[in-house]
Amino acid sequence: MAYLELQNINKRFKDEIVFDDVSLKINKGEFFVVFGPSGSGKTVLLRLLSGIMAQDSGQILMDGQSIDSLDPNERDISMAFQNFALYPHMDAFENISSPLIAQKKNESEIKQRVHEVAELLKIDHVLSHKPKELSNGQKQRTSLARSLVVRPSVVLLDDPLRNVDAKIRYEMRLELPKVLKKFNTTVLYVTQDYKEAMALGERVGVLANTKFTDVAHPTQVYKKPSNVTSAKLFGDPTINILIAQNSSAGTSSKITASRIEINVNYPELSGHNNCYLGIRPEDIFVSNQGQEGSIKVELRAKTPLNLRTVYLLRLEEGVEILASVSEEESMLLDDNKDFYIKVDEKNVNYFDSEQRLIV
Amino acid sequence: MAKLTINNLNKIFDVKLGDNVHAVKDFNLVLEHGEILALLGSSGCGKTTTLRMVAGFETPTSGEIKCNDTDLIALPPAKRNVAMAFEGYALYPPLTVKDNISFGLMREKLSNAEIEKKVAEISDLLEINDILHRYPSTVSGGQAQRVSLARALVRTSDILLLDEPMSQLEPQLRAVLRARVKDYIQHNKKTTVFVTHDQIEAIALADKIAVMEGGELQQLASPFDIRTKPQNVFVASFIGEPPMNMLNAEYSFEDSKIHFHIKNEKNDPAFKISYDKNNIDQSKIANLSNNQKLVVGIRPQKINFNTSSSNHDAKIQLTSNHWLGDQIHLGFELNGVNIIGVADRNFEVQEGLNVNFTSGSINLFDLNSEKVIFNGF
Numbered sequence: 005m006a007y008l009e010l011q012n013i014n015k016r017f018k019d020e021i022v023f024d025d026v027s028l029k030i031n032k033g034e035f036f037v038v039f040g041p042s043g044s045g046k047t048v049l050l051r052l053l054s055g056i057m058a059q060d061s062g063q064i065l066m067d068g069q070s071i072d073s074l075d076p077n078e079r080d081i082s083m084a085f086q087n088f089a090l091y092p093h094m095d096a097f098e099n100i101s102s103p104l105i106a107q108k109k110n111e112s113e114i115k116q117r118v119h120e121v122a123e124l125l126k127i128d129h130v131l132s133h134k135p136k137e138l139s140n141g142q143k144q145r146t147s148l149a150r151s152l153v154v155r156p157s158v159v160l161l162d163d164p165l166r167n168v169d170a171k172i173r174y175e176m177r178l179e180l181p182k183v184l185k186k187f188n189t190t191v192l193y194v195t196q197d198y199k200e201a202m203a204l205g206e207r208v209g210v211l212a213n214t215k216f217t218d219v220a221h222p223t224q225v226y227k228k229p230s231n232v233t234s235a236k237l238f239g240d241p242t243i244n245i246l247i248a249q250n251s252s253a254g255t256s257s258k259i260t261a262s263r264i265e266i267n268v269n270y271p272e273l274s275g276h277n278n279c280y281l282g283i284r285p286e287d288i289f290v291s292n293q294g295q296e297g298s299i300k301v302e303l304r305a306k307t308p309l310n311l312r313t314v315y316l317l318r319l320e321e322g323v324e325i326l327a328s329v330s331e332e333e334s335m336l337l338d339d340n341k342d343f344y345i346k347v348d349e350k351n352v353n354y355f356d357s358e359q360r361l362i363v
Numbered sequence: 364m365a366k367l368t369i370n371n372l373n374k375i376f377d378v379k380l381g382d383n384v385h386a387v388k389d390f391n392l393v394l395e396h397g398e399i400l401a402l403l404g405s406s407g408c409g410k411t412t413t414l415r416m417v418a419g420f421e422t423p424t425s426g427e428i429k430c431n432d433t434d435l436i437a438l439p440p441a442k443r444n445v446a447m448a449f450e451g452y453a454l455y456p457p458l459t460v461k462d463n464i465s466f467g468l469m470r471e472k473l474s475n476a477e478i479e480k481k482v483a484e485i486s487d488l489l490e491i492n493d494i495l496h497r498y499p500s501t502v503s504g505g506q507a508q509r510v511s512l513a514r515a516l517v518r519t520s521d522i523l524l525l526d527e528p529m530s531q532l533e534p535q536l537r538a539v540l541r542a543r544v545k546d547y548i549q550h551n552k553k554t555t556v557f558v559t560h561d562q563i564e565a566i567a568l569a570d571k572i573a574v575m576e577g578g579e580l581q582q583l584a585s586p587f588d589i590r591t592k593p594q595n596v597f598v599a600s601f602i603g604e605p606p607m608n609m610l611n612a613e614y615s616f617e618d619s620k621i622h623f624h625i626k627n628e629k630n631d632p633a634f635k636i637s638y639d640k641n642n643i644d645q646s647k648i649a650n651l652s653n654n655q656k657l658v659v660g661i662r663p664q665k666i667n668f669n670t671s672s673s674n675h676d677a678k679i680q681l682t683s684n685h686w687l688g689d690q691i692h693l694g695f696e697l698n699g700v701n702i703i704g705v706a707d708r709n710f711e712v713q714e715g716l717n718v719n720f721t722s723g724s725i726n727l728f729d730l731n732s733e734k735v736i737f738n739g740f
Binding site: 041170171174175177178181182196199202203222223226236237238239240241242284285286304305306307308309310311312314315316324326328330331 | 533535542543545549563586664686689690694708
């Protein structure tokens with residue numbers, strides 16, 4: 005059952021539409037990730053939920069009750085910020101306990117609750133430290149502890165791992181879901197890093213162009229994005245989008261995009277004479293030998309990543325494609341020889357002329 | 364032809380009387396004609412100060428900077444024949460995007476036709492041909508950075524200097540623009556130095572990477588060697604994503620076996636990685652002494668996951684399993700030690716997983732000096 009619910013939310017700033025009739029249901033205890041590029045309205049969404057900004061129309065429900073008339077401090081929702089927002093003159097203990105003091109809890113309860121949350125987040129040994137004595141990772145944990153110490157029903161996390169280094173980011177990706185499960189909290193986590201969205205989200209909502217374009221399990225969004233915009237937000241390098249022509253005969257379709265030719269049996273494709281192909285770089289096989297169905301291409305540049313190597317290949321004048329291969333495979337490729345590619349047809353996405361997914 | 368040589372370069376800033384900051388310490392470099400160098404490090408490591416000394420915006424405290432046989436330090440910035448893209452873009456607000464790009468070319472006294480051709484080529488490459496008539500104040504941050512990059516790339520110069528050239532690019536464009544810019548620089552044989560804090564960008568673009576920290580050059584090597592042969596703990600932890608697993612350990616040699624006793628956070632024994640002495644090249648252990656305290660570094664992609672019940676180092680229980688499209692990140696815990704591994708995207712995660720730390724896959728560092736003892740043990 006939906007625990008946190010947005011119903012037909014509209015919000016605009018002067019001429020700019022931020023949300024156009026947005027609805028969303030989040031389940032109790034769910035770890036939900038809101039993912040979108042900068043400027044897509046992620047921060048506005050958090051402000052509406054926390055109550056520091058109001059929507060133009062539509063309502064926000066918690067456990068079936070509208071919370072629109074509640075002030076921010078009356079909502080059972082707390083928030084942790086990207087830039088930590090710790091009080092510099094207070095030590096970690098005082099920072100974490102500050103919301104409990106505002107709630108006028110007694111001293112022994114405050115002590116017990118702070119220690120409980122600090123232990124879970126592994127900062128119990130630095131509670132007497134001031135923020136400037138804490139590492140970035142510890143600051144992030146302190147900020148998180150402060151938002152969890154009030155045991156909120158819903159916690160909003162605004163890109164909390166953006167300003168920490170890679171080691172801490174990976175540690176937290178492992179730990180965060182476990183810690184939050186212990187609090188039985190419903191989590192709404194905002195990020196602009198697709199890897200983080202896929203790693204953390206039980207479901208991901210893709211926010212782009214005033215709407216949630218996809219709301220689904222991360223694998224589903226990656227493999228079957230509902231449109232080209234969503235598709236392009238995932239992957240490094242991102243998906244190749246090629247303009248294609250389709251000539252169907254009965255149920256079989258012949259799709260041509262530049263020099264790529266694909267024959268498939270998708271009845272859904274019939275009638276879509278002009279379409280787009282979405283091909284992920286890892287679904288292109290690269291080889292020095294030509295084989296049946298492969299196409300000769302020109303190698304423009306090779307840029308190694310950490311785990312894979314990216315090849316910029318030219319299909320024809322003005323049409324380039326990016327392919328990514330594993331480190332082992334790239335060592336077998338000789339840059340001075342001819343290059344051939346072959347597309348893994350079963351993973352290709354087909355979009356219509358309006359860039360919506362067909363199949 | 365432009366070969367850049369830097370000898371014993373130092374920069375000391377006088378912050379207050381008697382309170383100095385040694386921003387760049389004894390920096391040495393030889394960059395051959397057409398090579399691309401990345402100055403890589405986190406903020407405050409001295410990378411930008413080094414770049415600014417080459418450009419002529421900072422005067423070195425001591426040392427030498429030469430282009431071929433010309434002493435650059437004696438020349439003012441305008442006479443050095445370098446083209447630079449600045450981190451803050453530094454576009455001319457009253458000029459259109461197109462005029463910003465062609466401004467430097469007019470000073471080179473190229474014909475109008477040549478200028479048109481060059482501007483068209485570079486704006487195709489960087490996908491800014493639809494904003495050529497706009498003014499800098501009306502374009503986005505990512506677009507402004509592409510304009511600034513275009514302006515530096517089109518110039519005819521001995522040396523190309525780029526300060527964080529791709530930090531603000533739209534994520535969807537980053538991979539393709541990196542590849543095109545690399546192709547352009549290689550094709551035009553431009554000797555290039557660029558500053559970045561992003562190790563992925565450094566590895567993707569550079570022929571050589573200079574990793575800096577605290578004003579000191581930590582390692583200067585090819586991207587491949589930086590990844591596979593890190594010379595100290597800093598370089599090993601800075602390069603790679605997910606980062607290298609860095610485990611505290613102690614070495615022992617007993618019963619013709621080589622053991623690395625891995626410790627957990629509380630410094631208690633957690634597990635050990637062992638090799639048969641007969642299977643290990645003796646030169647590998649020549650520099651190790653019994654009970655020596657080490658840091659064992661293991662790249663996530665070097666951890667071998669398998670389901671076979673024999674021939675493995677440890678049985679594991681996964682603590683996380685993140686499918687990311689082109690790779691899978693697998694987290695597990697061995698007696699209090701958290702480790703992250705990477706599997707191929709087609710790997711099927713099952714119950715009863717085992718891991719191998721195969722010979723050749725680990726890097727050994729001395730715990731005290733933090734210097735490398737052996738890469739690829």
